[in-house]
Amino acid sequence: MDRMISMSVVKRLPRYFRYLGELSDKGVTRVSSKDLSRLMDITASQIRQDLNNFGCFGQQGYGYNVEMLKDELAKILGLTRVYKLVIIGAGNLGQALVSYSRFAKRGFEFIGMFDIAPELIGREISGLTIMHINGLKAFLNEKKPDIAVFCLPGESVRDVLDIVIESGVEGIWTFSHLDLKNMGGVKVQSVHLTDSLMTLSYMLNEEKS
Amino acid sequence: MDRMISMSVVKRLPRYFRYLGELSDKGVTRVSSKDLSRLMDITASQIRQDLNNFGCFGQQGYGYNVEMLKDELAKILGLTRVYKLVIIGAGNLGQALVSYSRFAKRGFEFIGMFDIAPELIGREISGLTIMHINGLKAFLNEKKPDIAVFCLPGESVRDVLDIVIESGVEGIWTFSHLDLKNMGGVKVQSVHLTDSLMTLSYMLNEEKS
Structure with missing residues (x-):
């Protein structure tokens, strides 16, 4: 697989996967880049270009086989x-x-x-019991999770970062406003809620300027 | 202001704004694109190119005035x-x-x-009392909020969409997996949590392939 795929292409892949899943759920077996373009509001040439990156070529006059393309994207997306x-x-x-x-x-x-707040410890949410952060290291070593999800206020992330990195997780999914870089082979994906809201305020402002 | 700024540039602006805010908090008064590059892990030429889009030119040998650039970005971001x-x-x-x-x-x-669940109605969260969705229309007409935030399960969005659009909000910030397009002049910004997680699994998989 070409390792130089740009992140902007990568970030569109989950969306392709979602739309193909919906088509598949509806029993649609094939789709043209033109139809996909209309559905997804991306140009057909962009779609062809994106998917060609991964060797997913539609056939002239047939388009894409929905199930095959969906399976291929599932593989690419891990x-x-x-x-x-x-x-x-x-x-x-x-x-x-x-x-x-x-x-x-x-x-x-x-x-x-895991959490640190006494009133949360022991509470059960969707079948999981909230544990005290003191037990985090032992848990990571024993259960070997693949991904750590940071739902902590900004600076608190620093308190657990080393333990998490050393435990051998593959990835971190973080909602903290702190930008974490990929460290020691651990991949980081951030959801910046404030950035998203500021992007919206840009759009509202742009309209008027 | 040039209206053809690409969304990929726009999406980087909140990040510039955040970093400039941190520099300003630390009392830093000026910064070169090179230093900003090191901090933000973006190339210096990308930074200059991004900011030139908005007429924010650094001065040769001086760099950017932190406070001025931050204020300019605040204006651009609305x-x-x-x-x-x-x-x-x-x-x-x-x-x-x-x-x-x-x-x-x-x-x-x-x-x-607002919500529909009886056990939530009347509860107070951060000074706001949760109200029943039946009162939404009257509330929108009276209070004229600028932005509606959708934290509903996917399909339920359709039940409130018309009321919200008709009420004259400027923007919608949505966490639903349903893709909403800009409608009737209302701007939409989505946070797709599943897409973000799939982007991370792509990154984990890419490493190994």
Whole structure:
């Protein structure tokens, strides 16, 4: 696989995968880049270019085979395995994530949930009991989760970062406003909520200027 | 202002704004594109190119004036006014958002919170009392929020979409997996949590392939 795929292409792949899943659920077996373009609001040439990156070529006059393309994207996105996730920070956001059923459908399975607040420890959320952060290191060593999810206020991330990195997780999914770089082979993906909201305010402002 | 700024540039602006805010908090008065590059892990030429789009030119041998650039970005991002936000869906995610203090700091103010679940109605979260969705229309007409925030399970969005669009909000910030397009002049910004997680699993898989 070409390793030089740009992140902007990569970030569109989950969306392709979602739309193909919906088509497949509806019993659609093939789709042209033109139809996909209309559905997804991306130009057909962009779609062809994106998918060509991964050797997914549509056939002239036929288009794409929905099931095959979906399976191929699942492989590319690493969705053919199960990931074990541990949540660090069991406040409202952490609780929202473990309660969200769409993750399990994609193979993302929450196996533990940690916090420091006494009133949260021992509470059960979606079948998981919130544990005290003191037990995090032992848990990581024993259960070997693949992904750590940071739902902590900004600076607190620093307190657990070393333990998490050393435990050998493959990836970190973080909601902290702190930018974490890929460290020691651990990949980082951030959700910046404030940035997203500022992008919206840009759009509202642009309209008027 | 040039209206053809690409969304990939726009999406980097909040990050510039954040870093400049941190520099300003530390008392730094000027910064070169080179230093900013090191901090933000973006090439210096990308930074110059991005900011030139908005007429923010650094001076040769001086760099950027931190305070001036930050103020300019605040204007571009529409952060010089206050936005009133209404949350639709007061589950864990909605509760997490209203409790997150960083939004208020940027001028995003939550003024109402709605749900349909009887056990949630009347509960107070961060000073807001959760109201029944039946009262949404009257609330929108009276309080005229600028932004509606959708924290609802996918399909339920359709039940409130028309009311929200008709009420005259400027923007929708949505966490639903349903892709909403800009409609009737209303701008839409989505946070796709599953897509973000799939991007991470791509990165984990790419490493190994």
